[in-house]
Amino acid sequence: MNESLLRYEQLASELAGMIASGVLGQGDRLPSVRRLAKERRLSISTVVQAFRQLEDRGMIEARPQSGFFVQRPKTLHAEPALRSTPEAPMPVDISQRLVRVLQACMKPGVAPLAAALPAPELLPVAALHRLYASVARRHPRLLEGSNHFNADEPALVRQLVRRSLGWGGPLATEEFVITHSCTEALALCLRAVTQPGDTVAVESPAYYLMLQLLESLGLKALEIPTDPRTGMSLEALDLATRNGGVAACLIVSNGSNPLGCVMPDERKRAFAALTAARGVAVIEDDIYGDLYMGSERPWPIKAFDKAGNVMLCASFSKSLSPALRIGFVAAGRYRSAVALQKTINSGGTNPITQLVLAEYLESTAYDRHLRTLRRAYQKQVDAMRQAIGRYFPASTRITQPQCGYVLWVELPEAVDTSRLFERAIADNLAYVPGELFSASGMYRNCLRLNCGNPHTPEIESAVRRLGAILSGY
Numbered sequence: 001m002n003e004s005l006l007r008y009e010q011l012a013s014e015l016a017g018m019i020a021s022g023v024l025g026q027g028d029r030l031p032s033v034r035r036l037a038k039e040r041r042l043s044i045s046t047v048v049q050a051f052r053q054l055e056d057r058g059m060i061e062a063r064p065q066s067g068f069f070v071q072r073p074k075t076l077h078a079e080p081a082l083r084s085t086p087e088a089p090m091p092v093d094i095s096q097r098l099v100r101v102l103q104a105c106m107k108p109g110v111a112p113l114a115a116a117l118p119a120p121e122l123l124p125v126a127a128l129h130r131l132y133a134s135v136a137r138r139h140p141r142l143l144e145g146s147n148h149f150n151a152d153e154p155a156l157v158r159q160l161v162r163r164s165l166g167w168g169g170p171l172a173t174e175e176f177v178i179t180h181s182c183t184e185a186l187a188l189c190l191r192a193v194t195q196p197g198d199t200v201a202v203e204s205p206a207y208y209l210m211l212q213l214l215e216s217l218g219l220k221a222l223e224i225p226t227d228p229r230t231g232m233s234l235e236a237l238d239l240a241t242r243n244g245g246v247a248a249c250l251i252v253s254n255g256s257n258p259l260g261c262v263m264p265d266e267r268k269r270a271f272a273a274l275t276a277a278r279g280v281a282v283i284e285d286d287i288y289g290d291l292y293m294g295s296e297r298p299w300p301i302k303a304f305d306k307a308g309n310v311m312l313c314a315s316f317s318k319s320l321s322p323a324l325r326i327g328f329v330a331a332g333r334y335r336s337a338v339a340l341q342k343t344i345n346s347g348g349t350n351p352i353t354q355l356v357l358a359e360y361l362e363s364t365a366y367d368r369h370l371r372t373l374r375r376a377y378q379k380q381v382d383a384m385r386q387a388i389g390r391y392f393p394a395s396t397r398i399t400q401p402q403c404g405y406v407l408w409v410e411l412p413e414a415v416d417t418s419r420l421f422e423r424a425i426a427d428n429l430a431y432v433p434g435e436l437f438s439a440s441g442m443y444r445n446c447l448r449l450n451c452g453n454p455h456t457p458e459i460e461s462a463v464r465r466l467g468a469i470l471s472g473y
């Protein structure tokens with residue numbers, strides 16, 4: 001590759017990043033070739049070549065006598081299809097590989113495309129820091145307590161009950177248990193309703209930490225086909241639970257991770273009825289519920305649960321800060337079993353953090369912050385989809401998430417994302433290989449990308465380089 005080739009590609013990628021991030025909007029005029037060449041100390045032909053490449057990708061168009069203008073991308077991406085899954089439950093064995101992948105992705109300088117984490121600048125961390133100082137000052141005896149049994153702060157539970165009005169509630173105060181995180185809430189629920197060796201139905205593809213929890217508790221995973229638009233297949237769940245033998249079902253009905261799908265209300269209602277009738281305890285994870293893309297917050301399955309059979313788990317890791325380490329479960333009729341597990345496994349939850357969160361939720365700041373955050377996530381997801389369309393192999397399929405901010409990408413069959421991971425990391429690029437979302441090792445031609453960061457030219461360049469690796473050159 002000669003030097004001018006690299007330069008024009010670099011310029012094209014920078015401009016593409018500015019278009020993707022909205023710095024250059026649809027219909028905007030690009031600086032003239034002459035001006036860019038002068039400003040960037042490039043030759044005219046290098047700039048022309050960069051413009052030509054953007055033209056070929058359908059990102060800009062030349063208008064006679066007027067220059068180059070940003071145009072709306074024409075590519076419409078196909079979405080992944082529903083896949084069938086193995087009929088038998090299986091033990092899970094992903095933890096070692098998962099930890100290796102996640103650790104590699106934390107190496108300094110690696111593009112933040114793997115873990116589903118938001119960019120710190122999108123979060124109200126300064127306001128939360130101020131609240132920590134203020135709460136600690138106003139409540140100087142909070143750290144004197146040693147109560148393992150009833151450490152939930154009533155002020156926080158009150159705020160959660162108030163917010164539950166927007167989840168099809170209100171939920172009862174007595175249902176709640178405050179936890180260290182959503183992950184802890186899920187683990188406590190699993191411990192409360194299963195024994196080692198039991199089978200748990202999961203979405204396929206499933207969030208890898210859920211699979212890891214099953215592995216650590218000696219539970220088997222029964223993968224249920226999941227539609228990238230409408231969520232877990234009820235028909236498949238019906239068949240799988242007909243003869244008993246499924247103790248629980250783990251589900252993310254709003255913004256499934258990695259598919260981003262939202263189960264329609266009618267299916268949620270049917271799901272609640274079916275699982276209650278079959279004696280399958282439901283552990284619902286609603287961590288992405290507040291991060292919807294549509295006009296209204298989708299209700300969780302819990303809103304349709306008449307039997308107290310749904311344990312609703314969530315946290316504020318995706319909307320306020322993953323470092324808060326605070327979550328909750330509204331556990332329905334399993335509440336006392338879950339509370340017992342909380343006492344056995346970790347005692348109470350940090351009282352200062354509980355009060356900080358209660359005060360933050362009480363103000364109007366959270367809803368204002370959520371509005372801004374939803375817009376940012378939507379823009380970032382759109383920009384990432386466009387970038388994937390530009391650089392990934394031609395028949396790549398991409399999800400159209402309705403909640404959350406991860407994308408599931410299905411590549412041509414021959415692409416093995418686990419095998420290519422080392423090459424990607426060597427170039428400071430990261431993703432989560434698809435096979436880690438399945439107990440049976442499906443999805444080797446898939447991967448998940450995080451869109452939690454603003455779509456900067458650096459992210460655009462990372463997607464371009466990743467596209468080159470996945471395309472085999």
Ligand SMILES: Cc1ncc(COP(=O)(O)O)c(C=O)c1O
Nearest residue numbers: 116181182183207257287315317
């Ligand atoms: C579906 C889902 N549940 C739970 C978590 C983890 O939440 P927490 O940080 O509260 O443990 C994540 C984070 O990626 C997630 O995607």
